């Protein structure tokens with residue numbers, strides 16, 4: 001059964017792109033009977049005990065990493081220069097708390113500096129600061145102190161400093177990295193829910209590294225798993241704050257998002273048809289999204305080898321790519337249920353409709 005504790009541990013774990021180790025540790029702790037393998041890109045594969053190589057495989061994808069920063073230099077004042085790992089906006093990071101990993105693997109608290117109003121130029125007051133001007137301050141006063149007493153070096157990953165909270169009254173979760181730890185949790189919960197089922201397909205988990213820097217891990221997971229089908233789980237950006245209700249495609253509390261199109265892929269219609277039917281039959285609410293921009297690992301997976309029908313399911317998450325996100329645990333549960341019931345609904349006629357030979 002789904003448990004908010006799994007999401008809590010995944011959300012609190014540190015996983016800058018290329019540094020997904022802590023997230024992997026949490027997944028391993030919760031993997032149960034699944035067999036796990038890690039590759040040299042820090043992708044993690046989860047195979048069920050009853051894996052049968054003669055059956056077609058559905059790959060369940062989610063990415064392990066979160067938007068983060070990396071130390072690019074240390075100045076003589078003891079401030080850390082930074083490069084983005086994934087897309088941030090300056091106004092979402094200035095004056096926020098982060099954690100920097102030191103050479104012993106410990107995380108040190110730091111503030112991304114902001115100019116007090118006293119020092120802003122008229123231009124800065126009007127147009128804001130530049131990302132390139134922002135630095136992380138760990139409270140040191142010299143380069144030597146940063147390196148010797150804090151043990152922080154160039155190349156160290158930096159992640160948001162946020163502790164998960166859960167409001168049981170309205171089932172709302174508050175935390176960081178719901179993009180995409182909600183997806184990681186959904187992969188684990190879906191695999192466990194289907195473990196004992198006798199299905200015409202294998203269901204394999206592939207938790208990818210480095211999505212936020214350009215869908216890199218999933219390029220390798222798709223090669224390795226070589227799936228016939230795939231489901232990509234995402235903590236998808238909710239548009240509650242940004243769009244009128246009529247144009248919303250991901251409202252928190254209104255169920256999983258089914259993605260028809262974004263800048264990385266166009267959905268497979270047969271998958272969408274199956275999901276719509278399951279949504280009606282099992283009374284699971286869904287929201288439909290046609291996105292102008294954005295992209296998910298589906299962008300890579302659907303182009304693997306001879307082409308892979310991919311379904312993208314998203315749990316709406318407010319304030320993606322910032323420190324603090326809200327998401328509904330009910331939406332999460334419905335997303336897992338939709339995936340489980342859709343996979344259970346797969347039969348021979350579904351499997352045989354994709355490749356067609358003409359006389």
Ligand SMILES: [Zn+2]
Nearest residue numbers: 067179212321
């Ligand atoms: Zn993202």
